[in-house]
Amino acid sequence: MxxxxxxxxxxxxxxxxxxxxxxxxxxxxxxxxxxxxxxxxxxxxxxxxxxxxxxxxxxxxxxxxxxxxxxxxxxxxxxxxxxQVARQRTLPISLEPDSAEPSLRDLIADVRAADHTMAARQLDELVAHANAAEAVVSRVEEDERTPLLRAIAEAHQLSGWMLFDRGSVALAERSFTNARRIANRADALDLIAFVGGPNSSFMSTWCGDPAQGAEQAYASLSWARRSGNRRLTAFVTTMAARAHARMGEAALCKQMLDDAETELSRHRPDGPDPVWLEVFDDAALAGHRGSCLLALGQPRQAIESLREQDSTSPTVFVRNRTIWQLEQAEAQLRTGEHDVAAATVEQALDYVAVDSITPRVVRMFRSIDLKLRACGDPAVAATTDRLEVFIGACV
Known part of the structure; x- marks a missing residue:
């Protein structure tokens, strides 16, 4: 085929x-x-x-x-x-060797929690702390360097994700490159896989280069397997599925999704998973499956998976749930269910706050607004009017 x-x-x-x-x-x-x-x-x-x-x-x-x-x-x-040329502000931050890791960890925890709801405001502060922490690595006791390096890598990963979500792809890739560099110094196989798969690979696929996304996912898959974390392996495998879906490769996509489901079901951690892995669970896999089916031109099957995600996803993951609600609405438009799609968009609008929505998600609202208007159905007029006000308030 x-x-x-x-x-x-x-x-x-x-x-x-x-x-x-x-x-x-x-x-x-x-x-x-x-x-x-x-x-x-x-x-x-x-x-x-x-x-x-x-x-x-x-x-x-x-x-x-x-x-x-x-x-x-x-x-x-x-x-x-x-x-506009993308730039980041440089903040004057300095850290002491004995307090660098706890200070950075506290900041990462605050930013990560807020980022799930698209309310994070400390991007520049996060980057500045990561750079300040890296500057003191050589002054830290040798047995304390690896935990500090891991924290620095996580900070660069998180800042890269926030930059991508805000539309600064070039700056995001620079942050991901820094995260991989530091993760290599820490010999952190799981972080190398996480940065390359659910971050760089996903960004490439989302931005229209699924061939590169697939290449990045498969490169990361070997690191994920070596890390021994099946949940992480499932996450990275799902990124390969997303890339194959965007390239129209249904058989490979299905194989990767089935592999991810198997890996996730066999996950038996010895201890708590890293906080950054909490975003991937059975509900998230259902959402990614729905996205894949939508990309493959199977909207009815996509709706089923996306509804499963919506009904089981933790409420804390506002951005992910909103994105998948909008994809569900797009699938409903493709099946001719205009009024149902409008109702799904209304649910998404009820779920987010104007003052915290990120540019990537605003683009999704704009996209569904264009498609609702193009269908020419008077039944969606109230929703498009609400979208117009919402989008105007966001910008």
């Missing part, structure tokens, strides 16, 4: 969402590509490629199209993630 063509998805990148919004506004204005292109001083071919996220628009184009389509700055705002 050949590889299925990749489905254009506005959720993947800021460029993809910009293109989808541009196309929706062009159609709403009753303009064809050939009619709009001369007004923007570009060819209709270039305009089409920008709409498909095959070309990144330049700042002057963004200003023109925002003006011509009367977007009142909305298109300019959508373009900010790829037009």
């Amino acid at each position: 050949g590889v299925a063509p990749h489905r254009f998805d506005p959720r993947e990148t800021a460029e993809a969402l910009f293109g989808a919004e541009l196309r929706a506004r062009r159609k709403a204005a009753g303009l064809s590509l050939r009619q709009l292109a001369p007004l923007l001083l570009v060819s209709h071919d270039l305009l089409a490629r920008i709409e498909k996220a095959e070309r990144r628009p330049q700042p002057d184009f963004i200003d023109r199209v925002d003006h011509v389509l009367g977007a009142d700055g909305d298109l300019r705002q959508l373009a900010e993630p790829f037009t």
Whole structure:
């Protein structure tokens, strides 16, 4: 069986969402590509490629199209993630050798708990503490270095994840690289696998490069197996499944999901798992299975798995549950259940707070808003009106 063509998805990148919004506004204005292109001083071919996220628009184009389509700055705002140079602030933090690890651990615990609800605000502080802790490693007693190095690696991993969730992919990969480097120094096989699989691999797949995502997942799988943690092995294996699903490779995806289920069922830890593994359990596996089925064009089966996730997931994981609710709504739209999809979106809106939602999840709300509007069903009008207010408050 050949590889299925990749489905254009506005959720993947800021460029993809910009293109989808541009196309929706062009159609709403009753303009064809050939009619709009001369007004923007570009060819209709270039305009089409920008709409498909095959070309990144330049700042002057963004200003023109925002003006011509009367977007009142909305298109300019959508373009900010790829037009503004991503930078991180450097905070003046210093740590003492004897207090570096507990200080960093306390901060990681606070940030991780808040990040699950998308309410974390200490990204710059976290990075600064990780760098300050690394600066004192050589002054720490030798038998205390490995725990400190593990904490530093975890801090870089967490900061990378937060950066990805906020749309700064290049900075996220830099943090993941630092996390892998430090984890190698600590000989922390589990952290190496975690950073490469559920972080770098997932980010690559989400951002439209599932081939790289699969490569990263399989490389991480060997480290996960060597770590001896079956729950971690199941998590990394699931990332391979996500990549195969995005490439349309149904048989390989199913094999990886079945392997992950087997590994998770056989997990018998000698002690508590690392805190960062708590995000992956049977409910999460059901959610990932639903995402895979949706990517493979099997929306009815996806709905079943996503409902299982929604009914069993711990309430603390607000972001994950919200994302999977929106994917469930997309699956319902594909099966023609417009009113049911709108009800699912309403549940997602009830579940999140405007002041804590991250840019990646805002993109998902924008994406489902575009799809609800495109279905042209009056039954969803109240939901799209609510989405418009919600998205406006988020930005």
